[in-house]
Amino acid sequence: MTADLSYDPRTGLASGEVAVSSDEEVDAALAAAAAAAPVVAATAPSERADWLYEIADALDVQSTVDELVALADEETALGEARLRMEIGRTSGQLRYYADVAVEGSYLDATIDRTEPGLARAGVPLGPVAVFGASNFPFAFSVLGTDTASALAAGCPVVVKGHPAHPRLSRRLGELTREALAKTSAPAGFFSLVTGFEAGARLVRSEHTAAVAFTGSQRAGLALWRMANERDVVIPVFAEMGTVNPVVVTPAATARLTELAGGFVASFTLGAGQYCTKPGLLFVPSGHNAAEIVAAELEERAPKAWMLTSRIAQDANGGVGELVDAGGTVAGRADGPGAGWAVSATVLRVPIEKLVSGSRLLEECFGPVVLVAEYEDRDQLHAALAQLQGTLTAAVMSTENPDADPDVAETVSRLAPLAGRVTVNDWPTGVAITWAQHHGGPWPATTAPGTTSVGAGALGRFTRPVAYQHVPDAALPPALREANPWQLPRRIDGAIG
Amino acid sequence: MTADLSYDPRTGLASGEVAVSSDEEVDAALAAAAAAAPVVAATAPSERADWLYEIADALDVQSTVDELVALADEETALGEARLRMEIGRTSGQLRYYADVAVEGSYLDATIDRTEPGLARAGVPLGPVAVFGASNFPFAFSVLGTDTASALAAGCPVVVKGHPAHPRLSRRLGELTREALAKTSAPAGFFSLVTGFEAGARLVRSEHTAAVAFTGSQRAGLALWRMANERDVVIPVFAEMGTVNPVVVTPAATARLTELAGGFVASFTLGAGQYCTKPGLLFVPSGHNAAEIVAAELEERAPKAWMLTSRIAQDANGGVGELVDAGGTVAGRADGPGAGWAVSATVLRVPIEKLVSGSRLLEECFGPVVLVAEYEDRDQLHAALAQLQGTLTAAVMSTENPDADPDVAETVSRLAPLAGRVTVNDWPTGVAITWAQHHGGPWPATTAPGTTSVGAGALGRFTRPVAYQHVPDAALPPALREANPWQLPRRIDGAIG
Numbered sequence: 008m009t010a011d012l013s014y015d016p017r018t019g020l021a022s023g024e025v026a027v028s029s030d031e032e033v034d035a036a037l038a039a040a041a042a043a044a045p046v047v048a049a050t051a052p053s054e055r056a057d058w059l060y061e062i063a064d065a066l067d068v069q070s071t072v073d074e075l076v077a078l079a080d081e082e083t084a085l086g087e088a089r090l091r092m093e094i095g096r097t098s099g100q101l102r103y104y105a106d107v108a109v110e111g112s113y114l115d116a117t118i119d120r121t122e123p124g125l126a127r128a129g130v131p132l133g134p135v136a137v138f139g140a141s142n143f144p145f146a147f148s149v150l151g152t153d154t155a156s157a158l159a160a161g162c163p164v165v166v167k168g169h170p171a172h173p174r175l176s177r178r179l180g181e182l183t184r185e186a187l188a189k190t191s192a193p194a195g196f197f198s199l200v201t202g203f204e205a206g207a208r209l210v211r212s213e214h215t216a217a218v219a220f221t222g223s224q225r226a227g228l229a230l231w232r233m234a235n236e237r238d239v240v241i242p243v244f245a246e247m248g249t250v251n252p253v254v255v256t257p258a259a260t261a262r263l264t265e266l267a268g269g270f271v272a273s274f275t276l277g278a279g280q281y282c283t284k285p286g287l288l289f290v291p292s293g294h295n296a297a298e299i300v301a302a303e304l305e306e307r308a309p310k311a312w313m314l315t316s317r318i319a320q321d322a323n324g325g326v327g328e329l330v331d332a333g334g335t336v337a338g339r340a341d342g343p344g345a346g347w348a349v350s351a352t353v354l355r356v357p358i359e360k361l362v363s364g365s366r367l368l369e370e371c372f373g374p375v376v377l378v379a380e381y382e383d384r385d386q387l388h389a390a391l392a393q394l395q396g397t398l399t400a401a402v403m404s405t406e407n408p409d410a411d412p413d414v415a416e417t418v419s420r421l422a423p424l425a426g427r428v429t430v431n432d433w434p435t436g437v438a439i440t441w442a443q444h445h446g447g448p449w450p451a452t453t454a455p456g457t458t459s460v461g462a463g464a465l466g467r468f469t470r471p472v473a474y475q476h477v478p479d480a481a482l483p484p485a486l487r488e489a490n491p492w493q494l495p496r497r498i499d500g501a502i503g
Numbered sequence: 504m505t506a507d508l509s510y511d512p513r514t515g516l517a518s519g520e521v522a523v524s525s526d527e528e529v530d531a532a533l534a535a536a537a538a539a540a541p542v543v544a545a546t547a548p549s550e551r552a553d554w555l556y557e558i559a560d561a562l563d564v565q566s567t568v569d570e571l572v573a574l575a576d577e578e579t580a581l582g583e584a585r586l587r588m589e590i591g592r593t594s595g596q597l598r599y600y601a602d603v604a605v606e607g608s609y610l611d612a613t614i615d616r617t618e619p620g621l622a623r624a625g626v627p628l629g630p631v632a633v634f635g636a637s638n639f640p641f642a643f644s645v646l647g648t649d650t651a652s653a654l655a656a657g658c659p660v661v662v663k664g665h666p667a668h669p670r671l672s673r674r675l676g677e678l679t680r681e682a683l684a685k686t687s688a689p690a691g692f693f694s695l696v697t698g699f700e701a702g703a704r705l706v707r708s709e710h711t712a713a714v715a716f717t718g719s720q721r722a723g724l725a726l727w728r729m730a731n732e733r734d735v736v737i738p739v740f741a742e743m744g745t746v747n748p749v750v751v752t753p754a755a756t757a758r759l760t761e762l763a764g765g766f767v768a769s770f771t772l773g774a775g776q777y778c779t780k781p782g783l784l785f786v787p788s789g790h791n792a793a794e795i796v797a798a799e800l801e802e803r804a805p806k807a808w809m810l811t812s813r814i815a816q817d818a819n820g821g822v823g824e825l826v827d828a829g830g831t832v833a834g835r836a837d838g839p840g841a842g843w844a845v846s847a848t849v850l851r852v853p854i855e856k857l858v859s860g861s862r863l864l865e866e867c868f869g870p871v872v873l874v875a876e877y878e879d880r881d882q883l884h885a886a887l888a889q890l891q892g893t894l895t896a897a898v899m900s901t902e903n904p905d906a907d908p909d910v911a912e913t914v915s916r917l918a919p920l921a922g923r924v925t926v927n928d929w930p931t932g933v934a935i936t937w938a939q940h941h942g943g944p945w946p947a948t949t950a951p952g953t954t955s956v957g958a959g960a961l962g963r964f965t966r967p968v969a970y971q972h973v974p975d976a977a978l979p980p981a982l983r984e985a986n987p988w989q990l991p992r993r994i995d996g997a998i999g
Contacts, residue, residue, distance in 0.1 A: 112998070117938040117958075123928060125938035127957075130918060235731060238860075239892070240945050242952075364734075396735070408974050415977035419541075422626060422968050422979075429971040432619060441996050442613040442621035444969035449736050456738075456966045461623075462613075463967065470952045471959065472918050473940035475925035478904050481911035483918075495998060500937050502608070502991060502998060 011173035011201055016084040016312035017346040025173035027202025033165075033209065039195030040134035040163035041214040046193045048131040048161045051484070051492050056105035058192045059159060062150065063098040063105075065186035075178065079144045082172040084312040084346070085277055090145070097145040100152055100439050104159035104465060111494035113160065113465040116485045118498045124476045128485035128494075129469030131161035132242075133216030134195075136209035138230065140221040141171035141314045142280040147459075148172065149179040149199060152439075153219035153244070156464035158197065162216070165198045167206040171314045177201070210234055217468060220245040221282065221459060223372065224450055231453045244467050245453040246446050248370040249397040250286040251434050254387065254421070256413040257291045258405045266403050267296070267303040270376070273433035275304075275351055278311035279374030280318070283399050283434040286370060289358075289387055292380035297355035300378055301338020308340035308351040313373060319347040322373030326352050332367045333360035334377060349373055358386060363393045384413070391420050396448030396455070399434035400425040426451060426458065507669035507697055512580040512808035513842040521669035523698025529661075529705065535691030536630035536659035537710040542689045544627040544657045547980070547988050552601035554688045555655060558646065559594040559601075561682040571674065575640045578668040580808040580842070581773060586641070593641040596648055596935050600655035600961060607990035609656065609961040612981045614994045620972045624981035624990075625965030627657035628738075629712030630691075632705035634726065636717040637667035637810045638776040643955075644668070645675040645695060648935075649715035649740070652960035654693065658712070661694045663702040667810045673697070706730055713964060716741040717778065717955060719868065720946055727949040740963050741949040742942050744866040745893040746782040747930050750883065750917070752909040753787045754901045762899050763792070763799040766872070769929035771800075771847055774807035775870030776814070779895050779930040782866060785854075785883055788876035793851035796874055797834020804836035804847045809869060815843040818869030822848050828863045829856035830873060845869055854882060859889045880909070887916050892944030892951075895930035896921040922947060922954065 010024040028036075047055070065071065076090045083090070107113060116128040135157040139148030146152065149166050157164050168176030180199030187197060200209070209215055210233045218234055218241065220227050227245030234243045255266060274284050290296035313319035330336065334354035342348030351374035358379040361367055367377060381387040400421035404411040408430050421428050426447035427437075437445055443461025446452035457467045474482055484491045495502065506520040524532075543551070561567065572586045579586070603609060612624040631653040635644030642648065645662050653660050664672030676695030683693060696705070705711055706729045714730055714737065716723050723741030730739045751762060770780050786792035809815035826832065830850035838844030847870035854875040857863055863873060877883040896917035900907040904926050917924050922943035923933075933941055939957025942948035953963045970978055980987045992999055 110996075112993075119934075119936045119938040121936075123932065123934050125923075125934065125936055127938040127940050133919075240949075408972075409976065414974060418970070418973055418977045422970075423629075425968065427621075427969040427971060428973060430973045430977070432972050436619065438615075438619050438621065440615045440617075440621055441993055442615040442623040442969055444623050444967040448966065453736075458967065461969075470944065471940040471954065472921065473923040473938055473957075474914070474918075475923060476904075476928050477914055477924060477926045478910060480905065481914045481926070497608075497937055500606075 011170040013082055013174045015081055015346070016314060019316060019346045022081060023174050025177050025201055028200040028205040030208060033200050033205045036165045036198035036200050037134065037209070037212045037214040039198060040165050041195070043163045043193040043195030044131070044133045047163055047196060050161065052108035052111060054191065055159060055161060056109050058187060058190045058196070059101045059105035059155065061190050062183055062186045063101040065182050066094060066098040066150065071182065075175065078175045078178060079172060082175055083144050083314055089277065093143060093145045097150055100146065101150065101155045103439050104155045107462045107465055108159040111492060114469065114485050114494060115471065116494045116496040118486060118496055120499055125473050126482060126486040127471050127473040128483060129466070130472050130483065132468050132470055133162060134214050135162045135164050135468060136215045136218045137164050137166045138206060138218070138220040138222065139166065139169045141169050142277060144172045144175055147221045149176050150183060152459050152464060153221065157219060157468045160465040160468035162468045163196050165200060165209055167209055168199055168201045173201065207233065211237065215241060217241055218243040219459065223248055224370070227453060243453050244457050244459065246282065246398065246459050247451060248282040248372055249395065249447065249451045250368055250370055251283055251397050251399045252287045252289065252391070252394060253285045253401040253403060254417050255288065255290045255403045256411055256417065258411045258413065259403050260291050260294050261405065263290070263294055263296060263299055267300045268307065269433055270300060271303045271307050273435045274376050275308050275311070275374045276435050278313055279351065280314060280372060281435050283437060285376065285401060285434055287377045287379065289379050289381055289390065292382050296380060297337035297353060297378040300353045304338050304340050304351055304353055308374070310343045312343065313347045313349055316347050318372060319349050322349045322371065322375060325371035325373065326375055328366050329354050329371060329375070329377065332365055333357060334367065337378065353378060358390050361390045361393055368393065368395055388420055391424070394424055396451045397425050398445060398447045398451045399427045399429065401429045401432065401434050404431055424448065507666040509578055509670045511577055512810060515812060515842050518577060519670050521673050521697055524696040524701045526704060529696050529701045532661045532694035532696050533630065533705070533708045533710040535694060536661050537691070539659045539689040539691030540627070540629045543659055543692060546657065548604035548607060550687065551655060551657060552605050554683060554686045554692070555597045555601035555651065557686050558679055558682045559597040561678050562590060562594040562646065567678065571671065574671045574674060575668060578671055579640050579810055585773065589639060589641045593646055596642065597646065597651045599935050600651040603958045603961055604655040607988060610965065610981050610990060611967065612990045612992040614982060614992055616995055621969050622978060622982040623967050623969040624979060625962065626968050626979065628964050628966055629658060630710050631658045631660050631964060632711045632714045633660050633662045634702060634714065634716040634718065635662065635665050637665055638773060640668045640671055643717045645672050646679060648955050648960060649717065653715060653964045656961040656964035658964045659692050661696060661705055663705055664695055664697045669697065703729065707733065711737060713737055714739040715955065719744055720866070723949060739949050740953050740955065742778065742894065742955050743947060744778045744868055745891065745943065745947045746864055746866055747779055747893050747895045748783045748785065748890060749781045749897040749899060750913050751784065751786045751899045752907055752913065754907045754909065755899050756787050756790050757901065759786070759790055759792060760795055763796045764803065765929055766796060767799045767803050769931045770872050771804050771870045772931050774809055775847070776810060776868060777931050779933060781872065781897060781930055783873045783875065785875050785877055785886065788878050792876060793833035793849060793874040796849045800834050800836050800847055800849055804870070806839045808839065809843040809845055812843050814868060815845050818845045818867065818871060821867035821869065822871055824862050825850050825867060825871070825873065828861055829853060830863065833874065849874060854886050857886045857889055864889065864891055884916055887920070890920055892947045893921050894941060894943045894947045895923045895925065897925045897928065897930050900927055920944065
């Protein structure tokens with residue numbers, strides 16, 4: 008294959024193409040990143056922040072937004088309103104991660120003035136290969152959260168453009184290079200390459216120090232295995248789609264119709280193409296929950312297209328697999344007639360079918376969800392114990408969850424499974440803040456304990472080094488007596 | 504095999520045995536650990552600290568010290584003075600990690616009061632399987648740094664006793680259980696199992712949440728592969744022996760004899776059985792460095808035995824492998840005549856033989872080292888670029904390293920390779936402090952960025968969970984408004 012074809016999901020017809028990178032082009036991008044790495048690592052976070060702000064500013068120019076939204080909509084069919092909002096999120100997170108770098112806690116600078124005179128700080132890992140996601144062509148793609156946090160942490164990035172939006176990827180790459188050309192950033196600070204083979208070449212390169220990925224379990228685990236086969240194994244920070252269970256407490260059944268409406272709105276967002284899509288709803292039995300969800304679905308489901316023909320095939324095939332595994336279709340809302348459409352589908356599933364290893368407990372990417380009824384708390388808890396690790400888990404309670412006796416117990420059962428637990432919030436919104444955590448236990452991520460969203464995202468791309476009796480001038484700036492980067496530091500055990 | 508045999512390294516004769524654990528015994532230990540996990544996780548760090556202090560106090564009882572030193576010396580031949588000191592280090596680090604837990608920064612508690620009301624803190628992973636090292640029968644074994652930091656972080660531990668000191672391991676297990684019986688710790692907080700099969704069973708168990716290991720690359724990587732083959736992959740924190748290069752700067756050649764003496768003292772400590780043993784000395788050419796080291800070796804080398812017959816065989820065989828790879832024996836000091844003795848050996852190696860993948864760049868465990876001469880800085884830097892990741896790296900300079908023009912450049916070349924860089928300190932001493940870092944890049948550790956020594960050791964055993972709009976009473980204590988554990992917390996971005 009010499010080109011990634013660009014398709015319009017609304018018609019399924021090709022609308023352009025982007026040449027894939029040659030081996031030489033990939034190697035040149037990697038060599039430039041490797042050459043840039045020590046320069047970038049030695050740069051003050053505040054200077055790197057200027058580089059990221061320059062990119063963010065370029066993204067926010069009105070004519071650019073208009074151009075990018077049109078291009079993205081042609082390739083993703085996610086709609087203008089959503090895409091416009093997503094660009095704003097993307098420029099905002101570039102600035103946010105730049106600010107986190109300037110704040111400097113991510114380096115965890117620590118100095119023991121007592122013998123043996125140790126000082127420790129994070130040092131950037133080196134070039135990071137970023138594999139973006141299809142479902143957020145801005146916020147988790149070329150300039151998404153992995154790229155922004157790696158650059159902010161002081162690591163050059165080589166992005167592998169996503170084949171679901173190749174022309175948009177190329178354009179974002181051009182814009183980024185143009186913006187960086189106005190700054191002091193070295194040439195290899197950011198590059199974009201294209202094509203499946205280019206991705207494998209990135210993961211296998213001796214220059215690559217880490218891989219960041221957002222997407223499906225199949226692709227993420229393939230990259231993880233590839234990295235584990237290297238002579239020098241490198242970390243793979245993959246955050247992958249999961250089932251994201253939601254528990255409705257007994258008390259909350261009083262507002263089941265309202266909750267069903269919220270559920271439908273959440274799981275049909277972006278045609279269900281969210282890694283945080285709530286995919287499995289537990290409801291106390293005796294309330295016809297699946298029928299209520301089905302009625303809401305019929306009323307509310309937006310018409311939408313899937314991002315790629317493969318995703319559409321997998322979503323349609325997934326419904327069949329869920330039926331084979333014990334689900335029953337309770338309702339559906341047909342998609343648009345043409346292009347890569349699927350029907351939004353709600354399935355009823357007997358709770359005793361939810362056993363570890365079942366297809367029912369794996370993600371079905373797209374607007375497809377399960378509803379399971381539980382007789383009592385013991386049955387609910389037994390089912391929760393069967394679930395895989397998941398990005399998010401939610402409890403839906405009454406409007407006054409403080410007074411709901413089931414909230415605390417349910418939260419404590421869900422926390423061991425998830426990276427984030429919400430109460431009365433659907434999981435699809437992921438704020439970018441200090442306290443955010445987006446990675447869950449295996450298999451939600453290949454590097455449990457790490458996150459691609461929130462201030463913690465930067466720490467993934469540094470590694471602590473301790474310096475013992477090293478003269479001040481030979482220390483990295485983070486640890487010099489004069490503290491030129493004005494970092495918060497722990498000195499002799501006290502945070503300063 | 505139904506028992507681990509206990510040997511006296513001074514004679515090579517068996518001196519006792521310890522029955523290996525049955526599958527049922529291993530499963531019972533794991534089930535108890537799993538049952539204890541949520542109880543331990545919910546316990547205040549200060550209460551767990553009391554449990555660790557109780558163990559430390561038991562270790563410090565004079566009659567116990569005498570008994571343990573005698574037993575350990577019988578099984579390791581490391582000598583009374585060293586073993587007595589090591590027990591002190593071991594009880595000290597139990598108290599240190601307890602204090603780090605009470606200080607509480609390791610939980611990284613973070614609260615955003617602004618919307619969407621997120622709060623995040625580390626939660627303990629669950630039961631940790633600990634594989635100790637042969638070379639520190641106290642400080643890196645049953646009650647070593649991995650056990651102490653995992654327990655302090657709130658994780659139950661199941662230790663797999665080391666076959667190089669089986670009777671000591673059993674006795675330490677008994678003492679620990681007796682000490683904990685005086686506390687409120689649940690039964691599964693700590694267990695010891697024995698035998699090779701027991702170790703594999705621990706790594707494969709669904710109850711095990713993480714593995715901690717100190718020892719050889721061969722064994723560490725085998726555990727890492729085994730963990731990666733699980734359905735639910737778990738992290739393996741393995742810190743493994745490396746070459747630990749040392750660079751003598753041109754200016755420092757003025758005190759080469761003094762440095763050679765320090766080198767010999769460092770690499771023969773514990774018969775060279777340190778993971779931080781300096782294994783490769785770079786010296787400017789023209790000073791007969793290998794001969795000077797050989798002369799010091801002849802004068803100073805203590806007679807010592809290796810810990811096991813396999814280590815002795817591997818050390819002797821290793822010298823042959825290094826010769827085959829291009830080394831030449833420059834001098835040796837014979838070991839004692841009986842038992843598992845080896846000759847301390849220094850080899851000269853042409854610097855151009857030091858190429859990536861060569862046996863010369865892999866650890867030879869025991870009192871065996873290489874000396875390479877460099878003509879100029881370019882040749883030195885080219886050789887450093889061939890090295891593997893390593894736990895430590897050192898620069899030996901004049902007595903005034905601030906004035907040595909080569910220190911800063913050499914430190915900057917070594918930092919990308921190492922977890923710790925020292926100037927004018929031999930690497931064999933590893934202080935337990937806030938700023939310490941003991942893990943290096945792959946293959947020094949399977950989880951780059953983590954450390955088994957220093958305050959950072961606790962963080963390995965927790966995983967962040969974010970709570971969104973969760974009512975105060977349903978939050979873990981670390982995040983409750985009242986801050987019952989009195990943790991340092993970041994609130995709305997400000998560290999408090």
